Amino acid sequence: MPRPIRPRNVIRIGPVQVATYYDARGREKHTAACTAPRCGFSADYNSRPAAEIAATTHHCPIR
Template sequence: MPRPNRFRDMIRIGPVQVGSYYDGRGRDRHTAACTAPKCGFSADYRNRAAAELAARTHQCTA
């Protein structure tokens, strides 16, 4: 059974949360996910700046 993600360095930019975690191979990854109802936006990035840029430019369609 895979271990759950352990997010760290969480920040919120509008409705989007950005967090960092280590993937299964020990690499540092960053996720941006919208918390608005019925939005469904989430994406993984290799660097923190890209995740924060996605959070700042995200437009909810719902």
């Protein structure tokens, strides 16, 4: 059974949450995920600034 992801350093930029976590191999990863209903945007990045830029430039396709 894989270990659960434990996000830390979570911030919210508009409807998008940016968090840092460790993947299964122990590497630090950063994710950006939109919390708007029916949006479905989420992406993993190797650097925190990249995840924050993705969060600031994200526009939900569904209104």
